[in-house]
Structures are given as C-alpha cells and as structure tokens.
Amino acid sequence: MVRVKSRYLLCEANVPDRSQLLQLDDRSVAAAVKEAVARTHGDYGAALCSVRFCVKYLNAHTGIVFLRFPKRCYKLLWTALPFITSIETRGQKISCFLNCLHVGGTIRTCQKFLIRYNTQQLHRMLPKCKNEEEKQQVRRSILNCSQAWGNKEEPEDELQSGEDEEE
Numbered sequence: 001m002v003r004v005k006s007r008y009l010l011c012e013a014n015v016p017d018r019s020q021l022l023q024l025d026d027r028s029v030a031a032a033v034k035e036a037v038a039r040t041h042g043d044y045g046a047a048l049c050s051v052r053f054c055v056k057y058l059n060a061h062t063g064i065v066f067l068r069f070p071k072r073c074y075k076l077l078w079t080a081l082p083f084i085t086s087i088e089t090r091g092q093k094i095s096c097f098l099n100c101l102h103v104g105g106t107i108r109t110c111q112k113f114l115i116r117y118n119t120q121q122l123h124r125m126l127p128k129c130k131n132e133e134e135k136q137q138v139r140r141s142i143l144n145c146s147q148a149w150g151n152k153e154e155p156e157d158e159l160q161s162g163e164d165e166e167e
Helices: 018-023 026-050 071-083 107-128 132-147 153-166
Strands: 006-014 054-059 064-070 086-089 092-095 097-104
Touching: 006 071, 006 107, 018 092, 026 054, 026 064, 026 071, 026 086, 064 071, 064 107, 071 097, 097 107, 107 132
Parallel strands: none
Antiparallel strands: 006 064, 006 097, 054 064, 086 092
16 A cells, blocks of 8 residues: 655744634634635645645644645645635634744654744743743743653753853
8 A cells, every 4th residue: 555645734823813813713724725725726726735635733722733735735735825814713704824834744743843943932032031930931831842742851951051041
C-alpha cells in the first residue's frame, strides 16, 4: 500500500476583538477556506482541495488552526488564505484573517513548531513585564510550554541563560 500524502497548515486566526475567537467553530472556518479557494482558483481549485480537506484542530482561545489537505494542492490553499476577510458563524460575520505560521508534512512537526513559536513569543514578552511577579508567570508559562513534550532539559537551559542575560 502507498501512504496517502497530506500537508498540514498551522494558521493563526487574527480578529480585532479577542472575545470573538470563542465564537469560531471548525465548520465555519472550513467553509470560509473552501469559499476562498473557490473564489481564487475556481472550480478546479475547489474540487482539488475539497477531496481530503478538513480542519483538524481549532483552539478558540488562542486562535490556532490546523488545516489538513492533499499534498498536491497545498499551494492552492496557501495562496487563497489572504482572501479570507471574514468568517460567518452562527448567523454573525466575524472580521478575521488567517495568518499562516507553518506548513508541515505531519501534525507532529506542526506541534513542535507551535511549541517553539509560543516559547519565542513568551521570551519576547519577558522584557516587557513590569514587575517580578509578571516575570515569574511568564517563566512558568515558558516552562509549561516546553514540558508538554517531555523535552525538559533543553528549554530550561534556554530559560536559565535568559535569566543570566537579564541580571
């Protein structure tokens, strides 16, 4: 048997009001993506991308979305993402766009990238903290993010070296 090749797109949903993220669901995101592909690439693109396309994961709190689709049409889907300006869900139109963060061959590679990305974002937040309590919360978040995969030694070394640079 030959394995069916897929690609996974890691996207971030950006909305003007963060409370609107909770209204998003996977069906509405999938419908918006399919509509954008049909608008930009016509019937051919819509048919090609709809064969095994699905939203594998949607975190409504952070706005992270994993999209799965056939390997041969990832460029069609990727080029259609900028044309998504709003997502209609539960009778409401939410002004939103999807920012592509990573394209991977497996969900695992996308998850690893997401952990690195979140760690980088938290490291950027660390210098902006106003007091020591906020810094401790950010450090705990970095540590929790890295412990999710059981790879504890590597991020702790980065965290300690970051503490040395601050002092």
